[in-house]
Amino acid sequence: PPPELWASFRGRRLGGRELPLPHGYRGVLVRGEEPPPGRQGDPQERWVTVTGTFEVITEWGADAVPSPAGGLGLALQWGPLARAVSPGVPTYGAGTRGSP
DSSP states (O other): OOOOOEEETTTEEEEEEEEEOOOHHHHHEEEEEOTTTTTTTTOOOEEEEEEESSEEEEEEEESSSOTTTTTHHHHHHHHHHHHHHHOOOOOOOOOOOOOO
């Protein structure tokens, strides 16, 4: 098992453990920005820039290290499971509208 992590926040003890993201997944850090020049009035509501990526996430629990059988560890198992039981969403070329 991964090593336990310990910290405190506002005087409360926190236990944590690092969890790798499932194969094929990557976490991203984004920063909201103003639309690029010439794109004012674009129907896209928000513009973001990726500022970093990560492959491991830390799960924290109050006064104890979270159990591997629940919480974030369990949630991270759903991505590969969904991929295994679903054929996926078809992609269409640029400019293609409607259904196939």
